[in-house]
Amino acid sequence: MQPSRRPAPSSWCYASQLGLFGAALVAIDGSKFKAVNTRDRNFTAYKVKRRIEQVAEHIAGYLQDLDTADRQEGQAAEARAGRLVEKIDRLRAQMAMLKAMEAEVEASPDSQVSLTDPDARAMATSGRGSGIVGYNVQSAVEGEHHLIVAHDVIMTGSDREQLASMAAKAKGAMGVEALDVLADRGYFSGEAILACGAMGVTPYVPKPQTSGAKAGGRFGKQDFVYQPDQDVYRCPAGALLRRHMTTVEKDMTLHRYWDRASCTGCQLKPQCTPSIERRITRWEHEAVIDALQTRMDLAPRAMRVRRRLVEHPFGTIKAWMGHTHFLMKRLPNVKTEIGLHILAYNMKRVMAVLGAKPLMEAIRA
Ligand code: SF4
Numbered sequence: 367m368q369p370s371r372r373p374a375p376s377s378w379c380y381a382s383q384l385g386l387f388g389a390a391l392v393a394i395d396g397s398k399f400k401a402v403n404t405r406d407r408n409f410t411a412y413k414v415k416r417r418i419e420q421v422a423e424h425i426a427g428y429l430q431d432l433d434t435a436d437r438q439e440g441q442a443a444e445a446r447a448g449r450l451v452e453k454i455d456r457l458r459a460q461m462a463m464l465k466a467m468e469a470e471v472e473a474s475p476d477s478q479v480s481l482t483d484p485d486a487r488a489m490a491t492s493g494r495g496s497g498i499v500g501y502n503v504q505s506a507v508e509g510e511h512h513l514i515v516a517h518d519v520i521m522t523g524s525d526r527e528q529l530a531s532m533a534a535k536a537k538g539a540m541g542v543e544a545l546d547v548l549a550d551r552g553y554f555s556g557e558a559i560l561a562c563g564a565m566g567v568t569p570y571v572p573k574p575q576t577s578g579a580k581a582g583g584r585f586g587k588q589d590f591v592y593q594p595d596q597d598v599y600r601c602p603a604g605a606l607l608r609r610h611m612t613t614v615e616k617d618m619t620l621h622r623y624w625d626r627a628s629c630t631g632c633q634l635k636p637q638c639t640p641s642i643e644r645r646i647t648r649w650e651h652e653a654v655i656d657a658l659q660t661r662m663d664l665a666p667r668a669m670r671v672r673r674r675l676v677e678h679p680f681g682t683i684k685a686w687m688g689h690t691h692f693l694m695k696r697l698p699n700v701k702t703e704i705g706l707h708i709l710a711y712n713m714k715r716v717m718a719v720l721g722a723k724p725l726m727e728a729i730r731a
Pocket residue numbers: 601602603604605628629630632633634635638639643644
């Protein structure tokens with residue numbers, strides 16, 4: 367791999383040059399970093415609506431108090447009425463600001479406005495009921511020397527759309543033909559898994575348990591076995607559910623399988639469905655999901671390896687940053703800031719693996 371073909375020199379160029387990318391395996395993860403923008407200076411449609419309701423309640427309360435004060439006489443009542451008028455004026459000004467903000471939030475593509483750093487976004491974090499205003503930093507850490515081979519910063523809290531793009535970045539940075547990628551269930555997306563296969567990437571991503579039937583104590587989809595030679599599902603009672611119809615939802619072609627005759631009078635029906643018959647949905651590319659599940663079953667330690675690889679770098683970088691917010695505002699500047707932290711992280715890793723001298727020689731070469 368020639369560093370000169372890269373857009374800009376960075377630690378992974380030298381790491382690659384030094385032959386440090388041995389294992390064609392990366393773990394991908396995202397972590398939320400705070401922006402220079404407090405929660406009070408971030409507005410979502412919900413927050414603005416709540417604030418408008420609260421301010422309206424306060425105004426109504428003060429107007430009532432003002433009526434009472436007006437009915438009373440004396441200097442104290444007059445002074446109180448004056449203070450109430452001031453408060454009401456302040457709240458009305460606040461209401462006007464909130465109404466303007468409501469229109470601004472509505473016009474924003476993602477229904478959100480941040481005043482200090484306009485690119486910062488409110489995001490949920492793994493902590494219960496907690497959230498930050500910040501950025502979602504994505505990283506791919508390779509398996510042998512734990513170097514960060516690719517990173518990105520995004521303005522959405524969800525990792526769901528990031529698997530294929532991060533895998534492509536990591537694969538390009540490592541210059542390998544095939545790559546195994548580990549990611550948590552937040553990255554699970556049928557389209558992304560399909561896209562990974564098309565570019566020589568083998569993903570290991572647990573499937574989220576979203577089955578309402580399973581949650582309700584009934585058979586989940588995993589209890590139905592697909593028989594590719596006949597294009598049918600075998601249900602827990604042994605009946606074969608045939609394909610009856612095909613629909614397109616969110617650009618995904620979905621086939622539906624059922625067999626009403628078998629379900630009618632089936633002994634297992636209470637454990638299966640409250641409907642007339644149980645229907646199973648199959649995406650046209652579901653074979654890639656089946657293959658993924660087989661891989662996951664054969665690699666029970668995959669998620670432990672993922673955690674070991676990818677969580678340490680984020681912890682280290684956040685500690686270096688003093689567990690505080692970014693220093694820069696706006697997405698391009700934040701990308702540069704985190705890029706420098708990652709460069710420093712990788713430099714330290716390379717020095718730990720090889721020593722400073724070979725690294726200096728590689729930089730000079
Ligand atoms: S209810 Fe229908 S799908 Fe469910 S186990 Fe019985 S026959 Fe199979």
